[in-house]
Amino acid sequence: MKRAVLYMRVSTVDQNPETQLHDLHQMAAQRGYEIVHEYVDRISGTKAKRPGLDQMMTDARRGRFDVVMVWACDRIARSTRHFLEVLDELSRIEVEFLSFRENIDTGGPLGRAIVVIIAAIAELERGLIVERVRAGMRRARLEGLRIGRAPLTLDREAIRRDRCHGRSIRAIAKEHGISTATVQRVLKDPPAPPT
Known part of the structure; x- marks a missing residue:
């Protein structure tokens, strides 16, 4: 039996994660997963620091579960880039990812293909960013601007x-x-x- 954890996020303290909980418990029961922990964040999705998500990723690295279940992909990440990073890390440590709403399951062949496609998009994005930075530095040099710190003058x-x-x-x-x-x-x- 696979050990699963649930991750839920609500944007404000007055929202309730019960709807997400109900659907995820039902999905876990259908698949025969044992739910070993539930992580909840009551915080905006744009915030970088989220105690529940941070603790879940720490526990994932320690091998405390096999599957992460979320109600929707936008619950787990603050941006597409962050979502790709989380998926990439989970894949690297061999933790499956399941999304109820989007019906993504990285445990099967189609899910693994989606991870490969997502990783390729992430790599492309990183490459484009590096190229933009290099182009900006070339332009700055051509304009005679200093790149980096000014040399230190010491007495x-x-x-x-x-x-x-x-x-x-x-x-x-x-x-x-x-x-x-x-x-x-x-x-x-x-x-x-x-x-």
């Missing part, structure tokens, strides 16, 4: 002088607006020969 002699006067590395870093690691690196480097 190495002042840093060494401050240290010789007994100032702490942290105080020197704060005064010069640099990290303590940079101060330590400057102190390790030999001073430049006089010109």
